[in-house]
Amino acid sequence: MNAPADRPAPSSAPAAAAAAPARPAGPRRPGPGHGPMGAMGMPGEKSMDFRASGRRFLRDLRPERVRLVAVVVLGVASVVLAVVGPKLLGTATDVLFEGVVGSMLPAGISQADAVAGLRAQGQGQLADMVSGMQVVPGQGVDFDRLGSILLVVLAVYVGSFLFGWAQGRMTAGVVQRTVLRLRADVEAKLGRVPLAYVDSQPRGELLSRVTNDIDNVAQTLQQTLSQVITSLLTVVGVLAMMFWISPLLAVVALVTVPLSMVVAALIARRSRPRFIEQWTYTGQVNAHIEEMFTGHMLVQVFNRSDDAVATFTERNEALYDSTRRAQFISGTIQPALGFLSNLSYVIVAVVGGLRVASGAMTLGDVQAFIQYSRQFTQPITQLASMANLLQSGVASVERVYELLDAPEQEPDPRSPAYLARPVRGRVEFEHVAFSYSPDAPLITDLSLVAEPGHTVAIVGPTGAGKTTLVNLLMRFYEIDAGRITLDGVDTRDLTRDELRRQTGMVLQDTWLFGGTIEENLAYGVDGATHEQVVAAAEATHVDRFVRTLPDGYDTVIDDEGTGVSAGEKQLLTIARAFLSDPAILILDEATSSVDTRTEVLVQRAMNALRAGRTSFVIAHRLSTIRDADAILVMEHGSIVEQGTHEELLAAGGAYARLYQSQFAAAATEEV
Incomplete structure (x- = not known):
């Protein structure tokens, strides 16, 4: 349901809603940050609580803990084999080098004699190197041993790949199931938040949290989960x-490791607030695009295209600037750590060469160590370079958690009451009070009774509280005081499902979803047959234009109702309410988009539909409610007059003034 058109404008600028946590507020009105001339709202200045959000997300991973253990085990197996590989290659290098050196020494002597001979010749450094090796003078390379070692190395690396592949596949399942639950939680949350929260949020911003931010969480988790585990185990x-x-x-x-950690931490600290700004501005850009697309026709009518483009350009440039700074700052991690890694590599190579020359180490061990030094710095560099992903992902998950933590509507009673069948439809408001904002009371002490089968028309100036009245009846908003009863049962003692199952609603703003016309008509009735759909369509004069469409009831329309006119869309919503066969019918300017001739036909259909049902009709055209059993005239949230059409005209009060003003306007237009 859309925001009521007659409620008071809130005092706070709604642009702040894009960056600040949700809080109870009035409905959204055009103002700063909304509409073609809205000013760009700045993001909130709060800092992201990385640790708290991270711990909370880890709790969300608990259902996957068994699979996560398997991921770790597979990672351990893959890393162990990968770590053993360089040592085996170093052994192969030693076999090859020792064979070359051995072939250069005289045959028939021992290694000790060869070392002594080299020292006697004044080649002490070469003697030290040979003494640290296992050579057989006069014997060349042992290719059988070399081949066996290389086969083992091949098997080790193949095994490491297979374990890594299995780990990656299992990680993908863990990530997607976690995101599946997160999306389900968000969808369930949207069903529990009050209408006031939805009204206070720009739709594009809300959609950005549900789509873009969750997608970013999935991408971050997919790219970092297995990599973090593998990198830590590798280190x-x-x-x-x-x-x-x-x-x-x-x-x-x-x-160089402590220095690398300090550099990475300093860079990550600077990039963190930039990522918060990035995703905040992403939501604002999406909100503006969605708003301008929805109201594209009005933007064109009022020549506000340039203003809309200017606002988009301003927000888009802000998004570009925050994203550029976030990516640039976080992107400096890898080259900075790469420099420190190369510095460590040079030091290890020099010291290792000296150790080989002194005979303290073999060439193969130095080769293996150099490989290990690369393997050691590489995962650290990867962990640091993933900081931008982690910062971005946590920023997004925090925005999702803000939605999940939004205030919820009051829960249904644990032991709900049930309406007696058949539902009569007697509605009574008893001293009801309500306000959208505590400092701006709207309804203070409202009492009325709608008898079963009666039609109650509600009229009054804009902002009088007409739509608010039916919103309270439907429990879209909760009353502050008093009570509302249906057949003598307090509506707060009923579940919302039980209450709304008895109610059919037709709004001035039509809503259709992407699907066939028959699916749209049967939306409110599970298992409705084609015959029932056609009968409802005939009763509301929908059948006549549906049959003129190429595919009749199977014609596919989108959520904007492309292919049918505004009046035809409204007729479809009327037929949808007709098919649901409710005990209470609410019509909020339900014929505002229907031509005069069709309105007469629809009014006849409505008379049949209202028979035996309690009907609330909100109307601005007083000519459409002359036959109402009771007419309520509301001003400033109070009922100032009530009676029949003739009684109120005779009273000469507020209703008579409204009626005369419309009659005078019509007469002026005719002249």
């Missing part, structure tokens, strides 16, 4: 191998 495994091969080189390689 631990590689670090253990580095200390096993050479504690000295391990310490040398770790010198």
Whole structure:
């Protein structure tokens, strides 16, 4: 249901709703941040609570904890095999190098004799290197041993790939199931928030949280979950191998790690607020585009295209600037850490070469260590480079959590009452009070009775509270005081489903969904037959124009009702309410888009529809409510007059003035 047209304008600018958490507010009105001339709202200045949002999201992952354990186990297996690989390759290098060196030494002597001979020749450095190797003088490369090692290396890397592939596949399932639940939670939440919350939010901003932000969470989780696990395990495994091969080189390689962590933390801290701005401005741009697209015709009619483009340009440039700064700042992490990684690599290569020359290490161990140093810095760099993704993802998930934490409508009673069947439809307002804002009371002490089968017309100037009255009856808003009863049962003791099942509503603003005309007509009745649909269409004079369409009742229309006129759309909504066969009928200017001849036909159909039903008719054209059993005249939230058409005209009060003003306007137009 759309926001009531007669409620008071809120005092706060709705543009702030795009950046601030939802709070009870009045309905949205054109103002700063909305409409072609709206000013761009600035994002909220609050900082993102990264840890709290992260912990909350981890709790959302609890249903996947068994699969997450499997992901970790597969990751461990993949990383262990990947970590063993360089050590095996180092052994293969030693076999190859020792064979080359051995072939250069005289055959028939021992390794000790060869070392002693080299020292005697004054080649002490070469002797030290040979002493640290396992060579057989005169013997070349042992290709059988070399081939066996290489086959083991191949098997290790193939196994690492298979475990990594299984981990990636399982991770995809974990991520998509988590996002599936998140979307379901958001959809369920939208069904629990009060109409006041929806009215206070720009639709584009709300849609951005439901679509863009959740998609960003899915993308972030998919790209980081398995990578974070693998990177952390790789760091631990590689670090253990580095200390096993050479504690000295391990310490040398770790010198740059603290500096890398400090650099990454400083950059991430600066990029965090930029990502908050990015997604806030994304919501504002979406809100503006949705608003301008919906009101495209009015924008053109009032020549506001230039203003709309200017507003879009302003917001789009703000989005560009925040996104550019966020990506630039976070993007400096990888090159900064790459420089520190290369610095560590150079130091390890120099120190390792000296250790080989002194015989303290073999060439294969140095080769393996260099590979490990690369493997060690690479996951750290990856973790740091993922900071921008994590910042963006947490910013989005926090926006989703703001929606999930929005105030909800009062829950249905645990032990609800039920209406006796058949429902008679007697409605009574007893000293009802209501206000959209505590400092601006709208309805203070309203009492009325609508007897079963009677038609109650509600008239009055804009802002008098007419639409508010039926919103309270439907419990779209909760009353502040008094009570509303249906057949003597307080509506707050009923479930909303029970209450609304007895009510049919036709609004001035028509709503259709993408589908066939028959599906739209049967929307309010589960299992409605084609014959029932046609009967309702005939009774409301819809059948006559539906049959002129190429596919008749199977004609597909979109949510804008493309292919049918405004009056025909309104007739469709009337037929939809007719088919639902409600005990209470609410018509809010239901014939405003219907031509005069069709209005006469619809009024006849409405007379048949209202038979035996309690009907509330909100009307501005007083000529359409002459036959109402009771007419209520509302001003400033109070009923100032009530009676029949003839009684109110004879009284010469507010109704008579309204009627005479319309008659005078009609006469002026005719002249």
